Amino acid sequence: MRMRSIAGVLLSTLLFSLLSAPALLAAKDAKADSNGMLLQPFPAKAHVAQVTHVAGKTLKYTVTVGSLPVRDHAGKVIANVMYTAYTVPGHKRPVTFAVNGGPGASSVFLNLGAIGPKKVNFGDAGDSPSDPATLHDNPGTWLDFTDLVFIDPVGTGYSRAREDDKQATKDFYSTDADIHYLSRIIYDWLVRNGRMTSRKYLVGESYGGFRGPRITEYLQTRLGVAMNGVVLISPYLDPASYENGEVSPLPWMLTLPSITAAHLEREGKLTSAAMQKVIAYTRGEYAHALMLGNSNPAERDRMIQRVTRMTGLDPTFVRYSGGRIDTAAYLREVHRAQGRIGSVYDSNVSAWDPFPLSPQQRSNDPLLNAIIAPTTTAMVNFITQTVGWKYDGRYYALSYHVNKLWHEDADARSGSVAQLREAVANDPNLHVLIAHGWNDLSCPFMGSVLIVDQMPVMGGKDRVKVREYPGGHMFYTRRDSQAALRKDVMALYNKL
Numbered sequence: 001m002r003m004r005s006i007a008g009v010l011l012s013t014l015l016f017s018l019l020s021a022p023a024l025l026a027a028k029d030a031k032a033d034s035n036g037m038l039l040q041p042f043p044a045k046a047h048v049a050q051v052t053h054v055a056g057k058t059l060k061y062t063v064t065v066g067s068l069p070v071r072d073h074a075g076k077v078i079a080n081v082m083y084t085a086y087t088v089p090g091h092k093r094p095v096t097f098a099v100n101g102g103p104g105a106s107s108v109f110l111n112l113g114a115i116g117p118k119k120v121n122f123g124d125a126g127d128s129p130s131d132p133a134t135l136h137d138n139p140g141t142w143l144d145f146t147d148l149v150f151i152d153p154v155g156t157g158y159s160r161a162r163e164d165d166k167q168a169t170k171d172f173y174s175t176d177a178d179i180h181y182l183s184r185i186i187y188d189w190l191v192r193n194g195r196m197t198s199r200k201y202l203v204g205e206s207y208g209g210f211r212g213p214r215i216t217e218y219l220q221t222r223l224g225v226a227m228n229g230v231v232l233i234s235p236y237l238d239p240a241s242y243e244n245g246e247v248s249p250l251p252w253m254l255t256l257p258s259i260t261a262a263h264l265e266r267e268g269k270l271t272s273a274a275m276q277k278v279i280a281y282t283r284g285e286y287a288h289a290l291m292l293g294n295s296n297p298a299e300r301d302r303m304i305q306r307v308t309r310m311t312g313l314d315p316t317f318v319r320y321s322g323g324r325i326d327t328a329a330y331l332r333e334v335h336r337a338q339g340r341i342g343s344v345y346d347s348n349v350s351a352w353d354p355f356p357l358s359p360q361q362r363s364n365d366p367l368l369n370a371i372i373a374p375t376t377t378a379m380v381n382f383i384t385q386t387v388g389w390k391y392d393g394r395y396y397a398l399s400y401h402v403n404k405l406w407h408e409d410a411d412a413r414s415g416s417v418a419q420l421r422e423a424v425a426n427d428p429n430l431h432v433l434i435a436h437g438w439n440d441l442s443c444p445f446m447g448s449v450l451i452v453d454q455m456p457v458m459g460g461k462d463r464v465k466v467r468e469y470p471g472g473h474m475f476y477t478r479r480d481s482q483a484a485l486r487k488d489v490m491a492l493y494n495k496l
Helices: 010-019 021-031 109-117 166-170 174-191 207-223 250-266 271-293 297-311 313-321 325-333 366-389 398-407 419-424 445-453 480-492
Strands: 046-054 057-071 077-087 095-099 147-151 198-206 231-233 340-343 346-352 431-437 465-467
Touching: 010 250, 021 271, 046 366, 057 174, 057 366, 077 166, 077 174, 077 366, 095 174, 095 445, 109 198, 109 340, 109 366, 147 174, 147 271, 166 174, 166 398, 174 207, 207 231, 231 419, 231 480, 250 271, 250 297, 250 325, 250 445, 271 297, 271 445, 297 419, 325 340, 340 366, 346 366, 431 445, 431 480, 445 465, 465 480
Parallel strands: 095 147, 095 198, 198 231, 231 431, 431 465
Antiparallel strands: 046 057, 057 077, 077 147, 340 346
C-alpha cells in the first residue's frame, strides 16, 4: 500500500510500586520509543502447526513468529524487526520474502490478503470495517510451491526502532537506509535458518514494488545473495511519471486507461481485448492530441469526445479538463450523483463523502479506512492468540507516523527502474513478473507497460513481464484475479 503519535507520560511512582522484582529487571532492559512509551524486549519466537487446503490438497505447515535485530556499526541493537514465516517440510523448497509499501505499511496485506495460507476479507466493494475478522483458507496462497516469510519494516506491525525519531529517521525512514537494513534482514533470516542454498524469491507490493528492484540489486552486489525471481504487485516504480503534466502527456496517459477500465467494469464490458484497444488509443491518438494542444482545435475536440465516451464522465467536466482527467477530481466526480467518493486504489470501491460541498476531498481514502480494522484485528489475534507470540505493544497495519517521517535520498525521484535493469543484466537467470489491477490510480498499470517497453531485451522478452487483472491496487481480493495471479506466479517459479 502506498500512502500519501500519541504522547505518553510515565507514572514512575505508581509503576515502581506495582512491579514485582522480575518485572523490574525486565523494565531495566526496556527502551523508550519515540512516544515515551516503554518498549519491553521482544519475546522468543513462537510456533504453531496449521493446515490449509489449496488446489484440492491438504497442506500441513508451521507458522513461526519471531524477530531479528538490526545493529549499528558498533554492534548495538537499534531496532527489532518482526517476521511471520510459513514453512512446509520438504527437500530444497524455495523461500519467498514479502514486503508491502506505504512507506509505513506492514506486510499484513500480502499475508492475509494475497499469498499467505489464511485470508481475511477486506478491500472489496461492500466490505465493512466491522465485519467479522475471520480467517479462512486462502485459495490463492503460494505456500504449496514456496515457503513464505513476511517482513514488517521498522515502525510497522510490531517492529520497533529502539532510538528516538530523529535517529530512527536517519537509520530507517529514508530511501537508502530502508533498502540496506531490509536486505540485511533477508540475509540474516537465510543464515539463521540454514536456507542460503534455497531458491530465493522476493515479492513487493506498491512501495514494496519500489523496494523490490533495489533490494534485489543490493543483495546481488553487496551481500552476495541472488534472487531467482521477483514479483512486483502494483509497484510504485517511477515516481517521476506521476508528476503534474502541464506539457508532458505522460501523467494523463498513465491514468486514462485505469479510469476507462473502471467505467468498462461498471458496464460489464471489461475484457483484455477491450483494454488492449484502450492502451493502443492512449499511446497513439490520445498522446498525439495532447501534444498538439490548441494548435489543432478539431483534433483536440475529437479527443475530448472520445475521452468522454471512454470514461462515461459528464461531457462538461471532460471538456473543461481538456481531456486531462485529474485523479482527485475524477474520484469526486465519478460517484458524485450518489453522494459518494471513489478510492484512488480502486475507483469502483467507494464510500459516503462526508464533505460533499467542500472544494477538495477532506476525508481519508475510502479503501484505507475500510482495511485497517479487519487486517489489524485478524493479525493481532493470529499472532498473540493462535501462534502465541505474546507482546502487548501496539500493532501498526499502517503507520501514518512513519509515513510522515519518511524522507527521500538524492536518487529517489529516479525510481527503481535503473536497479530493475541492472538486476536483470547482472543475472541472466533472473525473471521478473510485474502485476497490476486495471482500476488502480495510485500506481497505474500503464506506467509499468511503458517502462518495460523501453527496457532493452536482455536474453528474451519473457524475462520481464507485465500482467494486468480486473480490480484495483489490491486486485488479489477478487477471487478470479487472485487465481490468475497465482497461475502466472507458478509459471515464473517453474522456470527453474
